[in-house]
Amino acid sequence: MRFLVAIPALNEGAVIASVLASLAEVHPLRDVVVIDDGSHDDTGRIAREAGAHVLTHAFNIGVGAAMGTAFKYAAAHGYEAVVQFDGDGQHRPEHIAELVAASAHADIVIGSRFAEGGTFPSSAARRGVQRCIAWVVSLYARTKLTDATSGFRIAGPRALAVFSVHYPVEWLGDTVESIVLATRQGLTVSEIPVGMNERAGGTPSQSVLRATLYTGRIIFILVLAAIRTVPPQLRHLRNTRKEARA
16 A cells, blocks of 8 residues: 655754654655644755655644645545654654554554553643543544544545545644544544654643643534534545445
């Protein structure tokens, strides 16, 4: 299966070269696209010089919008699947082959930090939030998920067909809401255990109050995603698939 590795990146100039170098050991950079989402540093230039394709947003519009650009690029260039991969060094390239293999059995496969008893350094409050989100999203997906906010995942051919037409761009749309959208389109979701590194930059919130607010925002997003009208293009796509099966 011909697949594209898509890296949404914002001001990752300090680490993007090493990320691409490690990625090149398992996947050709001619099949890698970096979406430079309005960076103010040399992220785009460094990625281009390393050998990756670079798509540039004039200003920062978020990971969801960056991945929407990547899915459209993949569909236009004949790819069958898209692997979402972080530009901050957190994701490990050696797990890409496992995601690709698992995509033979599900439309979307998530690389989970917590599946099969896996662990990842985080505060008790943050881990509690992640468990709550995973439980709620599992209800939507009708399968057990342990890491619904993981951005390390693959979207197979049917998911690519949906996401290249419409992809959630709001906050956390690239993770949580995209799962809800996929399940509403009759797509299947699963996960596999993966190891991850700690982020090269950024400080996650350790506050219980902030964690509670974060949970509330996620639940609000899920409610909106569940009741939001499906875009006309996706209704047509879903009807076309039903007719093809009839």
